[in-house]
Amino acid sequence: MMNVNYKAVGASLLLAFISQGAWAESPAASGNTPDIYRKTCAYCHEPTVNNGRVIARSLGPTLRGRQIPPQYAEYMVRHGRGAMPAFSEAEVPPAELKVLGDWIQQSSAPKDAGVAP
Template structure:
C-alpha cells in the first residue's frame, strides 16, 4: 500500500515544492541582508579597529584596548606619538576624524571575551 499525501486544495505537489523552495530562498536572503545591514551599522571607529588595530591588540602582541574605559583622547595621543613597540600613525594613515571615532569606539566598548573562554 503506497502512501499518498493529501493535496492542499488548489495546489499540486510541484507548486507546493516550489513554494517551499522560494520560502527557503527568501529566508536565506533575509539572513544575508541582515548580515550586510550589520556590516553597514558598524561605526567608522569599529571598522578602523578591525582593519588596523585588531591584529596586534587581540593577538597578545599589544595590550587589550577594549573595556578599559580610557578617555578617547588617550587613544589619540598614543596613536599619534606611538608607545614602546607600537609605531606612531601620522594623519596620512589615520585622519583626525577617524582617530576621534576610533577613540570613541574603544572608550565605550566592553571588554573582549577571549576565544578560549567561549569555547569551554
C-alpha cells in the same frame, strides 16, 4: 662589509604591510567603527583566532573594555610608545581617530578572551 639588522628590516616591512589597510577605505564616513578598529588596532591588540582557538597572542595590551580616555588613545596613535609605532594623519585621518577613540572608551570587554570582535 655591511652589517644588516634583519629583525629591524623585517619589522619595518611588516609595519609597512599592516598599515596599508589604513589607506584602503574611510570607514569613519560610514560610522562603522568596529571596522576601523579591525583595520588599525586589532592586528596587534587582539589575539589571532582560528576556529575558536587562539593561535597567536596579541602583541599589545587589550584595549576594549578598559574605558581608555579618547585623548589618551589619540595621543598613543600619533606618538607611539615602546613597540607601538606612531601613525600619521595620512595613515589614520583625524576624523577616524576621533571616532575610534570614542568607540574604544565605550567598548565592552571581549566576552571570551579568545574571540576577536
